[in-house]
Amino acid sequence: MRLRRREVFAACxxxxxxxxxxxxxxxxxxxxxxxxxxxxxxxxxxxxxTIAASPYWLGTLWRPxxxxxxxxxxxxxxxxxxxxxxxxxxxxxxxxxxxxxxxRRLAVRELPALAATLLFLVHPVHVEVVANGVGQAELxxxxxxxxxxxxxxxxxxxxxxxxxxxxxxxxxAIGIAAKEQGFMAPLLLGGAEWLLAPGETRDEGRxxxxxxxxxxxxxxxxxxxxxxxxxxxxxxxxxxTGFAGDTPAMALRGLGPGARAVTFLGVxxxxxRLLFWPLHLQADYGPPGIxxxxxxxxxxxxxxxxxxxxxxxxxxxxxxxxxxxFGLWWAAVTLAPVANLLVPTGIVMAExxxxxxxxxxxxxxxAMLNKxxxxxxxxxxxxxxxxxxALVIWGVVLGVRSATRVPTWSTQRRFYSDLTDDAPRAxxxxxxxxxxxxxxGDHPRAIANLRHALQLWPHDYEVNERLGQFLRTDGQCAAAxxxxxxxxxxxxxxxxxxxxxxxxxxxxxxxDLADRYAALALALxxxxxxxxxxxxxxxxxxxxxxxxTTTHRDSVP
Numbered sequence: 001m002r003l004r005r006r007e008v009f010a011a012c013x014x015x016x017x018x019x020x021x022x023x024x025x026x027x028x029x030x031x032x033x034x035x036x037x038x039x040x041x042x043x044x045x046x047x048x049x050t051i052a053a054s055p056y057w058l059g060t061l062w063r064p065x066x067x068x069x070x071x072x073x074x075x076x077x078x079x080x081x082x083x084x085x086x087x088x089x090x091x092x093x094x095x096x097x098x099x100x101x102x103x104r105r106l107a108v109r110e111l112p113a114l115a116a117t118l119l120f121l122v123h124p125v126h127v128e129v130v131a132n133g134v135g136q137a138e139l140x141x142x143x144x145x146x147x148x149x150x151x152x153x154x155x156x157x158x159x160x161x162x163x164x165x166x167x168x169x170x171x172x173a174i175g176i177a178a179k180e181q182g183f184m185a186p187l188l189l190g191g192a193e194w195l196l197a198p199g200e201t202r203d204e205g206r207x208x209x210x211x212x213x214x215x216x217x218x219x220x221x222x223x224x225x226x227x228x229x230x231x232x233x234x235x236x237x238x239x240x241t242g243f244a245g246d247t248p249a250m251a252l253r254g255l256g257p258g259a260r261a262v263t264f265l266g267v268x269x270x271x272x273r274l275l276f277w278p279l280h281l282q283a284d285y286g287p288p289g290i291x292x293x294x295x296x297x298x299x300x301x302x303x304x305x306x307x308x309x310x311x312x313x314x315x316x317x318x319x320x321x322x323x324x325x326f327g328l329w330w331a332a333v334t335l336a337p338v339a340n341l342l343v344p345t346g347i348v349m350a351e352x353x354x355x356x357x358x359x360x361x362x363x364x365x366x367a368m369l370n371k372x373x374x375x376x377x378x379x380x381x382x383x384x385x386x387x388x389x390a391l392v393i394w395g396v397v398l399g400v401r402s403a404t405r406v407p408t409w410s411t412q413r414r415f416y417s418d419l420t421d422d423a424p425r426a427x428x429x430x431x432x433x434x435x436x437x438x439x440x441g442d443h444p445r446a447i448a449n450l451r452h453a454l455q456l457w458p459h460d461y462e463v464n465e466r467l468g469q470f471l472r473t474d475g476q477c478a479a480a481x482x483x484x485x486x487x488x489x490x491x492x493x494x495x496x497x498x499x500x501x502x503x504x505x506x507x508x509x510x511x512d513l514a515d516r517y518a519a520l521a522l523a524l525x526x527x528x529x530x531x532x533x534x535x536x537x538x539x540x541x542x543x544x545x546x547x548x549t550t551t552h553r554d555s556v557p
Contacts, residue, residue, distance in 0.1 A: 003110045011114060012096045012121060016089060019122040019402035023131040024089065026410045027081045030283070032133040033412075034058060035070070036084070042070045043079070053239055060246050060346065062236045065177035066137040084133040091139035092130050096121045098146035099359060103366045105153050106196065106323045115391060116366035122399035123358060124278045128351045131409035137179040138355045144175030145188060145334075146359065152189045152221060156197045160220045168221060169228050176232045181356050183233060184333050186226045191329040193218055195322045248344035250460045251292045259293040260340045266291050267339075267349045268303035274354060275361060278398070281405055282422035283415070284432065286348045287457045289425030317364070324367035330360030412436065420449065427457035431466070438470055446470055454483075461491035468500055477504035488517065495526050502532055511540040 028037050035057045041047045048071055056063045069087070077083030096117050103113035120126075129135035148171045155164045175182030197218075237243045252260065267290060274281075291297065310328070317325035334356035338345055347353070372387055408418045416436040423429035434449035450467035453460075464487025471480035484501035491497065498521055505514035515536045521529035 003114065008100060008110075008114060009097065012100070012117060013093055015118050015121040015399070016093045016096065019399045020089060020092060020127070020130045020406060022403060022406045023127075023409065024082060024085050026085055026131055026406070027412075028084075028133060029409050029412055029415045030132060030134075032081075032084075035134045036074070037079075039067070039070070041067055042074050045071075045075065055240055058247075060240070061180065062239050063137055063177065063179055065140060065174060066134075066179065069136060069140070070133075081133065084136070085131075088130050088133070088135060088139065091136060091143065092121070092126070095139055095142045095146065095359075098143055098150070099362060102146050102150050103363065105150055106326070106363070106367070108323065108366045108370045112369035112372070113366050115369055116362045119365065119391070119395050119398065120358060120362040122395055122402055124281055124398055124401040124405055125274050125351050125354050125358065127281065127402050127405045127409070128283065129355045131406045135352060135355075138352060140178035141175045141182045142356055142359060144171050144178065144182060145185060145356070147171050148175065148185055148225075149188060149192055152192055153196060155221060156193070165221065165224055169224055172225055172228060173232065176229065181334050181337050183229055184337065186222065186229050187333045188330060189225060190222060191326060191333065193222065195318065195326045195329060244343045246343075246346045249286070249346050249348055250462065251287050251348055251457070252340060252344035255293055255344065257341070260344060262294055262296060262300060263290075263292045263348065264339050264341055265300040265303035265307065266297070268306050269299055270349060271335075271354065272306055274351060275358060279401055280422075281351060281401075281408075282426065282429070283351075283408075283419055284423045284426045284429040285350060286426045286428050288427065289423065290348050292348060321367055321371065323370075324364040327360045327362070327364030327367060330363060331357040332360075334360065413440070425456070427453045427460065427463070430456065431460070431463050434470075435466060438466075443470060443474055447474070458486070459490065461487040461494060461497060463487075464490065465494070465497040465500065468497075468504070472500060472504055472507075477507040480504045481508065481510075492520070493524055493526075495521065495528065498526075498529070499532070502536075506536065506539055509543060511536055511543070515540075 036042050039057055041051050041054060051067050052064045055061060056067065073083045073087055099120060100113050100117040103116060129138045148168055151164065151168050151171065172185045175185060314325055314328045317328060338353040409415060416433045419429045420433050430449045430453035434446045434453060437449060438446035447467065447470050450463055453463050464483050468480040468484035468487065481504050484497060484504060487497050488501055498517060502514045502517055515533055518529045518532040518536060
């Protein structure tokens with residue numbers, strides 16, 4: 001069956017519209033606020049010239065192309081969210097079309113290529129990317145890596161020219177400037193060379209001149225791409241004053257490589273569930289639902305078994321199905337930067353980090369379906385019809401789940417109302433919800449959520465600080481003191497937390513304890529607390545003489 005281009009386009013557009021189209025009505029939610037709405041480099045044209053030399057937001061990460069895209073859309077839409085979501089839908093459709101084009105370049109037939117692409121486009125794990133404005137970072141990087149791979153494969157088959165090299169470098173630079181996983185371009189293209197590029201015969205391999213020429217052909221593409229990647233890595237490090245760039249998640253701080261590896265093993269079963277049966281989705285994953293560090297439990301053993309099986313499957317596919325092996329390679333390489341194995345990142349795991357790896361799995365699926373499609377010519381009817389029927393049912397289920405998940409990202413209230421229901425075992429979900437409800441003016445609900453966050457995982461001093469401050473502003477300093485004191489024990493070098501504790505102690509007339517906390521701060525080198533000790537003595541003396549003195553200050557550091 002021959003498919004026309006417009007038929008492929010129509011099928012992909014329909015899949016995007018049905019699965020993700022409701023996102024066009026979404027507003028700015030969650031990370032959209034700090035990254036877009038509250039980001040002056042996006043909203044103020046006089047600061048646009050600083051984008052390339054500035055961090056993404058909150059002083060971490062470097063995504064200048066993504067920020068520039070936000071700024072352009074903000075200007076065109078006058079700050080309206082619909083233009084961001086329209087861009088997301090169009091970018092997502094572009095990813096699907098680029099995936100289909102790459103599969104065809106990999107000699108996957110039209111129907112298997114289209115089937116794999118459609119399953120990719122309706123997958124619910126992509127909702128977090130497509131329904132949320134900041135998801136554009138994943139889309140632009142994915143488009144760049146898909147396009148770069150296609151250019152590379154075409155050049156290896158038809159010849160390398162200066163124009164091809166320049167085009168490839170430009171595309172790779174776009175991917176890197178959009179999101180960190182773009183730095184994986186040399187490894188992805190190296191995998192394409194290893195697994196997919198034309199090979200040499202045994203006789204050719206014996207001739208030294210031919211071997212040298214083959215190495216030179218590889219170098220003409222891989223060396224410039226690698227050099228550009230290293231250069232941009234240095235530029236990024238200069239902007240962020242370090243190569244890691246991201247602030248580690250609280251749950252990952254202090255974990256060594258071994259503990260992070262154990263954590264990764266515990267995450268693998270969740271990855272597999274999300275990719276193959278993603279009926280339950282949540283916007284936050286972390287402890288205690290996802291354990292960090294040790295001890296080793298059943299989920300870690302399951303993760304190790306799955307990892308070994310994945311490696312074995314890759315080894316088998318490398319010999320028998322190179323295209324499928326390349327898909328598995330793609331998935332592993334693009335997951336590596338966010339797996340917390342090399343360096344700790346800002347998350348334990350998230351659905352959005354599976355966007356790029358799922359492209360690799362779609363490539364592997366397309367290759368497998370291609371093999372199945374070839375069996376149709378052998379008249380193995382049931383061997384073809386049963387898998388097709390299963391895929392159709394699976395695709396419908398995935399599409400329906402995506403469409404029902406999209407409204408969760410429609411408004412801040414809807415998002416945070418669903419967050420704790422979806423992720424009841426993730427302390428950060430309760431922490432984030434508590435902060436939202438405090439901003440919405442619902443202090444009792446905010447306090448209850450933060451208390452629950454502490455009960456779930458009492459190792460994040462920021463929760464103690466936030467909860468203690470809410471209690472303090474509600475006039476509950478007696479209840480805030482033990483909460484803030486526990487936070488200081490977790491993080492003695494957090495001056496704002498210690499200052500809030502001292503304020504509450506002064507309100508409660510606990511002069512000795514307030515002085516002790518100020519003295520300990522001075523011992524840690526926090527010289528600003530010298531004035532706190534002096535104030536404690538003044539208040540103590542005033543209380544002893546019966547003079548009324550308020551302990552309230554307009555601002556607390």
